[in-house]
Amino acid sequence: MLVVGAGPTGLTAAIELARRGIAVRVVDKRSAPAAQADKAIGVHCRTMEIWEDQGVVTEAMDAGSWLYGQTVFVNGRQTHQVDWSGLEELPYAHLGLPQYETERILGDRLAALGVRVDRGVELTGFSQDDDGVTAELVDADGARSSTRAQYLVGADGSGSAVRAQLGLTFDGGLSMFPQLFMLGDVDVDWEMPPGHLVRWVRIEEDGDFTGMLVCVPLKGRNRYRVATLAPQRLQQTIGSGVVPPGFWKEYDPPGLADIQAAIDDLGPAGTTATNLRWSSVFRVKHGIVDRYRDGRVFVAGDAAHLHPPAGGQGMNTGIQDAWNLAWKVALAVRGQASPGLLDSYQAERRPAGKAIVDRAVAIAFTDEMDMDDERAQFLLEMQMTMNYAGSPLVGEVTDSQGFAGGPEPGHRAPDVLGLRRFGVAHDLRLFDLTRGTHSTLLLHAGPGTSPDELRALEELAVAVRASTGGQVRPYLLAAPGTSVPPLVDLPVLSDARGAFATAYGTTGSGTAAYLVRPDGHVGFRTRPVTEQALRAHLAQVFTG
Known part of the structure; x- marks a missing residue:
């Protein structure tokens, strides 16, 4: 088996294959693991349950911090305060854990199973036949090689080379939010409920969305990941250009003054942000590919679906893609799978992915409380009630x-x-x-x-x-x-x-x-x- 991409999705797929005794190689074009909190933070309750099965949940809990609830302000007035603790249906609560820590923990688990990621190795092309896939690779020194595998899993992110070669298209096209956003990790001196994700939105009388400030607690005292609209100077200089999705080092990152201005505009009066550790601008595109499988090649995670940055939906959904796929592929490698088993991956995961993308887009610029039953909404967001009821396999x-x-x-x-x-x-x-x-x-x-x-x-x-x-x-x-x-x-x-x-x-x-x-x-x-x-x-x- 060849897995392209060593993010959470690719690492999950590789762990599940290795646990089943399947020989697996993982390649990633990044020369080193991620080392800064530029991606997902929220780990869903269902993902925690998966991590218990994989044997990493205790390490994740020790490295992270619990997210206890959400407080929402609309036009300066508190409209919602939801406590996420105490739900008997939850085996674990919602955990805050930077994605680089997630990748470290999963990478260590994979290494304990005898598999290490080949870093600085990029997929340049592949071909497939009835018996397997031949992949063309190039390493950091420019040396080219080829490798043979029974199946290939493309977990290589939003700019997926696997998706591009397969010619997968986004259903209805790949859409983009017109706004340019910025992120920053800062300390904030306010008195908000500990462990609460805090969100401010400004909605005009005509329904226009004119402001958003989302603050996710990180491990530490009053430390938060702040997400908001980029300031006008950045909107005017680079926001109108062609900015691919994701985070971009090519642009000067926002400064502490930019974060402070956003808090002054929407947050509590007198609040001060300090100790900026990291910041970036980013653009959000969203969509889902027309199919998840082409012969012996599969796509998963951001290679298959792109989400607005709402509660780590993209990362957690990608982990569930791999969780669904790996056991089926392992049976196929052993020759124990029924002829139609691998088809069930797309039949089950694509509807789930589309529902998550559609909902994330629908609530991106609202107060996010779009269901009367707050308990049911939280269980849905945590993917505890996600199901495959329409699958031909059940x-x-x-x-x-x-x-x-x-x-x-x-x-x-x-x-x-x-x-x-x-x-x-x-x-x-x-x-x-x-x-x-x-x-x-x-x-x-x-x-x-x-x-x-x-x-x-x-x-x-x-x-x-x-x-x-x-x-x-x-x-x-x-x-x-x-x-x-x-x-x-x-x-x-x-x-x-x-x-x-x-x-x-x-x-x-x-x-x-x-x-x-x-x-x-x-x-x-x-x-x-x-x-x-x-x-x-x-x-x-x-x-x-």
């Missing part, structure tokens, strides 16, 4: 009773606490079963399930394990009071408090099953357990 088969709730096919499979396993003195989490590179078959037995039915579930577990080459791990979750005969080939846990049955809608008698994919989404569910339907679903994912 489904369910039930009788008239059906499920009494629970995650629907394509939705994120939530964690459950309070499971017990013989020989273990402490409670287990459901994520203790699903964590890793495998799919998980959760077989639930309600009260009154007969010994013969339980032995049939054991036989099914053995068959599923064999037919998927061990890629699916089955577990039996037994309701309290269920008499379970000795089972040799099916691990048994007790749903001691009924938490699984409640969270997954399996309360009552009878059997049920959930297949949880390696990316943590429900692939299939059935109640009662229907072997033929389960096998038909597995045939959509695995060969044989």
Whole structure:
């Protein structure tokens, strides 16, 4: 496998491939990792959950700072103050972490798996055939070489060479905001709620947007990343020219006086900004490519979609692209993937990417509280409720009773606490079963399930394990009071408090099953357990 680009998207893809024992090479044209906070800060709750699975969440928490909420002012008046803490649905809160720290943490994890990024190496072209991809590379000294890979992942950012060679076009064209923006990292001497993202907007009576100041807290005392419109002198001198998207060293960066002027214009009276560490001007373009796959080549992250800088949507969406793609490509490399499995990457991720881009554009110049239910809005922004319900790769088969709730096919499979396993003195989490590179078959037995039915579930577990080459791990979750005969080939846990049955809608008698994919989404569910339907679903994912 060849991954082009060592940003968060490319590193995530490489980690997931390496975790599965797939030989992977990562190249990046940058000679050194990023060392300044010129990109995303916000790490979404769903990304934190992914990082737990990858084994880096503790390091991320230690390096970052929690974002507790958001305070919004419109025309100088506070209109919203939202507390993001205390939501039971969240396994983790919203973390503030500069992207260069994200890349350092993911890079270290990849190195621990035996893979180091080839830096100063640029992709100049590639060709593909039925068996693989031949990529042409040039290093920092100008030496040219070629490399062969079964598949290529283009995670090479907004100026993607992979996207350009594939001839991918932006759906509806690549759009650009007319305004020129600036960023700066400063200390601010105000009394705002600690850990709150603070936003001021000015909207005229005719609805025109004439001012914006967004301040994201960074680690430190009263340190913030400030984003606002560039001053008129910069709008007039370079704002009217052709400024590609992203950050540009070619232009003199804004000074502390420019940041101060923006705060004077929109922020609290008497506020002073000091200690400017870094600043830049940037232009925002947005759009999404017409397709995410061309044969053996895929695009992900900013190579596939460009976003307004709203809460790190671009970086977090790119990480989820890679999280969705890597397990599927790994199966294909091993020859274990069904013929249509790789097509599901575009079928699942492009609709998700388009929805995120469209919403980010729609709320870019508003007060951002566009939903009446603030809780639902935050869960959506954190991508906790993002789902693949329309995917051809997910489904369910039930009788008239059906499920009494629970995650629907394509939705994120939530964690459950309070499971017990013989020989273990402490409670287990459901994520203790699903964590890793495998799919998980959760077989639930309600009260009154007969010994013969339980032995049939054991036989099914053995068959599923064999037919998927061990890629699916089955577990039996037994309701309290269920008499379970000795089972040799099916691990048994007790749903001691009924938490699984409640969270997954399996309360009552009878059997049920959930297949949880390696990316943590429900692939299939059935109640009662229907072997033929389960096998038909597995045939959509695995060969044989």
